[in-house]
């Protein structure tokens with residue numbers, strides 16, 4: 001509802017600036033213009049687009065029924081109209097595919113994940129390249145060094161400053177350091193952050209390539225590829241997960257193709273409560 005009102009205001013602002021003949025001369029051009037505007041205003045913005053707008057206000061300007069408008073003038077189509085299998089969504093997604101599965105934050109999630117249920121694993125790469133950098137060099141320009149959980153881990157890691165990712169990881173680091181001693185072993189090492197690479201066995205970039213993901217201690221982690229099985233396994237306590245989620249990071253342990261060491265910044269999948 002909030003976004004809808006913003007669009008209305010935007011339209012009003014446009015009207016007030018488009019000349020003075022509007023109220024005086026009702027010629028045919030005027031009528032056509034009004035019809036176009038009414039159609040635009042009444043177009044319902046899909047929930048996925050509204051969540052993207054709410055999550056990335058620094059970059060995104062507005063949306064309509066099937067387009068996302070960036071502040072730099074870029075337009076991205078939301079739904080390409082193709083029916084896809086899950087594998088096709090992973091390999092050739094649009095924004096709509098990316099937003100098609102609902103991430104459930106917190107303790108009460110559907111565990112183990114049903115087949116192919118893995119919100120966040122479908123990523124429309126051009127969307128992230130635009131914000132964080134489209135090459136290793138470009139991403140590098142946006143990275144800062146961060147001391148990760150001093151006193152428990154203490155490794156210096158490189159993370160992206162765009163969208164406040166580094167700041168949020170710093171807050172997560174502070175909160176994790178407050179956890180009781182029994183949690184320390186999961187955090188005592190890090191599997192790494194920035195690494196410009198594809199996901200093993202695919203042509204898809206890992207979110208580690210953007211410096212927006214972090215792996216915690218690999219020693220206590222389960223990864224479907226290492227296990228060579230999608231039979232769900234996990235040792236990471238949910239207390240750690242909810243701290244990450246609080247700052248917009250989703251957990252790979254909630255995926256059918258599980259990766260329980262992995263956290264990545266995806267606020268568009270965690271802002272349900274603000275939106276509805």
Ligand SMILES: [Zn+2]
Pocket residue numbers: 208213214215261262263
């Ligand atoms: Zn990872």
